[in-house]
Amino acid sequence: xxxxxxxxxxxxxxxxxxxxxxxxxxxxxxxxxxxxxxxxxxxxxxxxxxxxxxxxxxxxxxxxxxxxxxxxxxxxxxxxxxxxxxxxxxxxxxxxxxxxxxxxxxxxxxxxxxxxxxxxxxxxxxxxxxxxxxxxxxxxxxxxxxxxxxxxxxxxxxxxxxxxxxxxxxxxxxxxxxxxxxxxxxxxxxxxxxxxxxxxxxxxxxxxxxxxxxxxxxxxxxxxxxxxxxxxxxxxxxxxxxxxxxxxxxxxxxxxxxxxxxxxxxxxxxxxxxxxxxxxxxxxxxxxxxxx
Numbered sequence: 001x002x003x004x005x006x007x008x009x010x011x012x013x014x015x016x017x018x019x020x021x022x023x024x025x026x027x028x029x030x031x032x033x034x035x036x037x038x039x040x041x042x043x044x045x046x047x048x049x050x051x052x053x054x055x056x057x058x059x060x061x062x063x064x065x066x067x068x069x070x071x072x073x074x075x076x077x078x079x080x081x082x083x084x085x086x087x088x089x090x091x092x093x094x095x096x097x098x099x100x101x102x103x104x105x106x107x108x109x110x111x112x113x114x115x116x117x118x119x120x121x122x123x124x125x126x127x128x129x130x131x132x133x134x135x136x137x138x139x140x141x142x143x144x145x146x147x148x149x150x151x152x153x154x155x156x157x158x159x160x161x162x163x164x165x166x167x168x169x170x171x172x173x174x175x176x177x178x179x180x181x182x183x184x185x186x187x188x189x190x191x192x193x194x195x196x197x198x199x200x201x202x203x204x205x206x207x208x209x210x211x212x213x214x215x216x217x218x219x220x221x222x223x224x225x226x227x228x229x230x231x232x233x234x235x236x237x238x239x240x241x242x243x244x245x246x247x248x249x250x251x252x253x254x255x256x257x258x259x260x261x262x263x264x265x266x267x268x269x270x271x272x273x274x275x276x277x278x279x280x281x282x283x284x285x286x287x288x289x290x291x292x
Contacts, residue, residue: 004241004287010232012211014054020235021055021130023292024205030127034061034093035153037134038083041073042221045212047134049088061130062094066120066153069160069176072221098122103156106198110280111190113166113183117151118159119195128203131239135208135246137215137261140164141185142270144217145243146206147277151191163187182272189276192239196282206242208234210249215264228257240283243274 007023009016034056039046056063067080074080077100084095098120108114133149141148152160162169164176166183196204210231216223231249236242247265250258265271278285 002284004236004238004284005290006238006241006245006287007235007290007292008232008245009292012051012209012230012233014051016233017051017055017207017209018058020233020292021205021207023290024235024237026205026237028059028128028130028205029203031125032059032061033064033096033123033126033129034059034132035064035129035149036132037149037153037218038065038074038080038087038089039218040221041083041086043218043223045134045136045214045223045226046087046218047132047209049092051209052132053092056093059130062096062126063089064096064098064120064122064126066099066155066159067097067157068219069157069164070173070219075157096122098154099156103158106194108190108194109197111193112276112280113187114163114190115167117191117194118156118162119154120156123154123198126199129199129205131204131206133206133208134212134218135210135234135243136213136217137264138217138268138270139220140268141188141217141273142265142268143243143247145208145246146239147192147243147273148188150195150204150239151188154195155191159191163191182269185269185272186276188273189280189282192277192282193280206236206239208242208246210234210246213250213261215260226257227260228253228255236287238283238287240274240277240285241287244285245287245289247271247274
């Protein structure tokens with residue numbers, strides 16, 4: 001497969017986010033969904049409204065999310081709408097809780113674990129997606145970037161359980177916690193396939209912001225503080241390449257604080273989601289960096 005282009009800037013500012021999007025040379029069409037993590041209340045590492053607002057407005061985008069599958073303050077629509085407001089997102093753009101009115105099934109073609117994926121029903125209202133992801137560690141997945149944002153992030157609350165348990169249909173918290181780990185990672189890649197096929201690959205753009213590099217996800221109410229310095233912003237039309245580039249940037253960083261994040265990624269076999277997505281043909285792990 002031909003090497004993908006991954007654009008990169010060390011600068012993490014609203015202007016840099018707009019510049020790197022424009023460098024991709026594409027124009028997202030129609031009604032644009034901007035998929036972010038709203039962040040579990042108590043946490044503070046999620047992408048800040050002030051950082052993303054100019055780009056979201058440039059695209060006339062709608063910020064979208066889905067409910068969580070765990071106890072917290074984003075597992076009901078009422079609580080999640082309050083989080084949208086409290087974290088400042090409703091002040092910068094229209095927002096949409098995509099599974100507020102239920103979910104819909106998407107077929108998975110050639111999946112290793114799943115034959116279908118359940119996403120927020122409102123996904124059907126959008127013509128294109130900006131997958132705007134905060135790259136960082138994750139307590140279960142090892143790492144979170146574009147592939148996780150597009151799979152678990154776009155999945156409805158039911159869909160999240162479905163992915164975590166490799167489509168077993170088990171809904172208990174114990175089943176979710178004790179599910180086959182590599183099966184979960186492979187199921188995320190399967191879910192990615194369904195979203196890309198449904199939206200059309202040409203209608204999704206991927207931006208990863210590698211800042212506040214905690215070992216924990218934005219889904220954690222009390223995430224660990226980052227131990228390494230910020231890296232920058234990565235952008236690509238290829239979700240596999242953009243996540244691989246972020247992983248490689250962590251490993252190649254001169255910052256000794258990277259050790260904690262590397263341990264988190266390796267101990268959870270985080271790279272396996274990228275491997276599984278590449279095996280499904282969702283993108284290339286071979287890429288070239290274009291500095292802007």
